[in-house]
Amino acid sequence: MKKVLLFLFVSATVALAQPAGNADSGKRLFVRDGCWQCHGYAGQGSRDGARIGATALTEQAFVRYVRRPTGAMPAFTDKVVTDQEMADIYAYLKSMPAPKPAKDIPLLNQMKNGK
Ligand code: HEC
Numbered sequence: 733m734k735k736v737l738l739f740l741f742v743s744a745t746v747a748l749a750q751p752a753g754n755a756d757s758g759k760r761l762f763v764r765d766g767c768w769q770c771h772g773y774a775g776q777g778s779r780d781g782a783r784i785g786a787t788a789l790t791e792q793a794f795v796r797y798v799r800r801p802t803g804a805m806p807a808f809t810d811k812v813v814t815d816q817e818m819a820d821i822y823a824y825l826k827s828m829p830a831p832k833p834a835k836d837i838p839l840l841n842q843m844k845n846g847k
Pocket residue numbers: 762765766767768769770771780781782783784787789794797798802803804805806808813821
C-alpha cells in the first residue's frame with residue numbers, strides 16, 4: 733500500500749512540474765515556429781507583435797497566452813509547440829537582456845529636453 737501511495741505521489745508531482753527549459757533549443761524553436769516574424773529576432777517587438785524579450789510574464793501565464801491568445805496572435809496548440817518546446821522558448825526569452833529604461837537613452841533625453 734505504501735508503495736502504491738508513493739508511486740501515485742511521485743507521478744502526480746512529475747505531471748504537475750513544468751519541464752525545465754533549454755534556452756539554446758528555445759532560440760531555434762523561436763525561429764522554426766515563426767515567433768520572430770511578428771516579435772522580431774531579439775523579441776524586441778514590431779508593428780505586428782508586442783515586445784516579448786525578457787518577458788515579465790510568469791511561465792504559466794506565458795504558456796496560457798500562447799496556447800489561447802486573446803488578441804490578434806494566432807494560437808499555438810500543443811500539437812504545434814509541445815510543453816517542452818514552450819518551456820525552451822520561455823527560457824530563451826528570459827535569457828534576453830531587459831530593455832534599458834528610457835531615461836538611460838541619451839537621444840530620448842535630448843528630445844525630451846528639446847535640444
Ligand atoms: C502573426 C504574428 C504573430 C506570431 C507569428 C506570434 N505572435 Fe505572439 N503576439 C502577436 C501579437 C499581435 C501580440 C499582441 C497581442 C495582440 O494585440 O493581439 C502577441 C502577443 C504575444 C505575447 C503576450 C505578450 C504580453 O506581454 O502580453 C506572448 C507571450 C507571445 N505573443 C508569444 C509568442 C510566441 C512564443 C510565438 C511563437 C510560438 C508567437 N508569439 C508568435 C503576434 C504574433
